[in-house]
Amino acid sequence: MLFKGHTAEEALAKVHQSLGSSAIVVQLKRVPSAGVGRIWGAMEIEAWAQAPAPLTPIPAAADAPVARVRSAPKEARTMELLRSLGLNEESARRVHQSIPVSGAALTNQEACLQLGAALLAAWDKGTTRIPKTPHRIALIGAAGSGKSIATAKWITIESLRHRQDCRIWCLDGIVANSAEFLSQHAELLGIPVETTWNPGLPPCSREFLDLPGWNPTDPDVSDRMANLLDRFEPDCLLLTLNAAYEASILQNQVVQFMPFRPHGLFLTHLDECQSPSKVWDLVLASGIAVFGTSSGRFIPGGFDRTGGEAWMERLFEQV
Ligand SMILES: Nc1nc2c(ncn2[C@@H]2O[C@H](COP(=O)(O)OP(=O)(O)OP(=O)(O)O)[C@@H](O)[C@H]2O)c(=O)[nH]1
Ligand SMILES: [Mg+2]
Known part of the structure; x- marks a missing residue:
């Protein structure tokens, strides 16, 4: 399904609202705005996302909360990827925290897309005070x-x-x-x-x-x-x-x-x-x-x- 937003954050919020927090974003790109904003070159974000595959129940350890056990594969893969990108521990932690907790096991490509989306959202948030044409x-x-x-x-x-x-x-x-x-x-x-x-x-x-x-x-x-x-x-x-x-x-x-x-x-x-x-x-x-x-x-x-x-x-x- 296609979702649109003015920022990556907004597009992702729509994805999560419609498909749930474990939705998988398969593509994220910046495109010229469809509205009148196109006249002055405004851009928007398109996110293609799909609902997660149904969970195969994982037997939980007697004392472990079920949600934590289910999200373990994703957590591990995301942290592993963040480290392999060369980000410092503090950045890896920040990005990791901004990704919604999900029980779905992700492929490497899906994990990369989740990370890409989280990074772009952080970047976009950091541009809000920068004017398009500074004077x-x-x-x-x-x-x-x-x-x-x-x-x-x-x-x-x-x-x-x-x-x-x-x-x-x-x-x-x-x-x-x-x-x-x-x-x-x-x-x-x-x-x-x-x-x-x-x-x-x-x-x-x-x-x-x-x-x-x-x-x-x-x-x-x-x-x-x-x-x-x-x-x-x-x-x-x-x-x-x-x-x-x-x-x-x-x-x-x-x-x-x-x-x-x-x-x-x-x-x-x-x-x-x-x-x-x-x-x-x-x-x-x-x-x-x-x-x-x-x-x-x-x-x-x-x-x-x-x-x-x-x-x-x-x-x-x-x-
Ligand atoms: N290799 C390289 N040298 C640079 C670059 N930018 C500046 N320099 C050199 O760095 C030195 C300082 O550059 P300036 O632009 O004068 O630095 P500044 O921040 O204005 O310095 P102050 O006004 O003294 O604080 C100079 O020798 C520049 O030639 C760059 O992108 N690459
Ligand atoms: Mg100077």
Whole structure:
């Protein structure tokens, strides 16, 4: 049977409502919306699902609850698969918990589909605060994470490919913003660069804020940055992470920058590391999705907006 929803979560809720929590999703794909949303490119999720095969009773141990014994084959296969995907224990636990408990024994393919659906649902949930077309963009993160290079790529694309009028604010934190190359690059493109905050300027269709990186454990510098962000009022605030860093360092940066309430993640240095499990670990831990990626120093090359499906395919290619 076919079920549709605006998000994977919504489509799956309909599947479970109609076929029960042990329904097996056999295919999940994103398709152009059937309604008027198609005009502006809206997408929806199609889920093909079937009712589970009737259970063959499994003799239960005298002291074990029946439901647990019945779900054991599925539980074991799902956890086994999650580990083989390279996700860390915390992510595996989160994904596992989000899959409805079912007594049906699953084939590998069915278990993969259940997992894929759960991962996409988590990704979609993490995109709710990311606008489709951002207007006021700020990349924040630790020093040297690749914010200014990514911003230079982004303004080039907005200005030359999309013909948008852009402005860039290159502001100092407590330390001076040393991204000279960004100002020079913007000037080459004819994009105005502001180095002091001036709210009286007429708005542009795309405004970018470039700040030097900082360590959020320093309260003074964090206050200053929070103040600048409050004034700029970004509709797209992205925590920028160097994907080539150790997973534990990245997880730590996510925790430290969460109080700034980023809308999404932006990953740089994809030319040096493309580990899909690392990306999923970050999305699952932060609860926010990856808005885009940047790979390499060359401007404007290697700037991409990839969605959850692409990262899911990369994850499953490893198995
Ligand atoms: N290989 C590679 N190098 C990169 C990438 N992005 C940035 N870099 C390099 O990383 C260094 C830091 O990049 P920036 O864009 O200046 O980093 P930043 O986050 O703006 O740094 P601060 O403003 O000092 O916090 C530079 O030497 C860049 O050339 C990337 O995707 N791949
Ligand atoms: Mg910079």
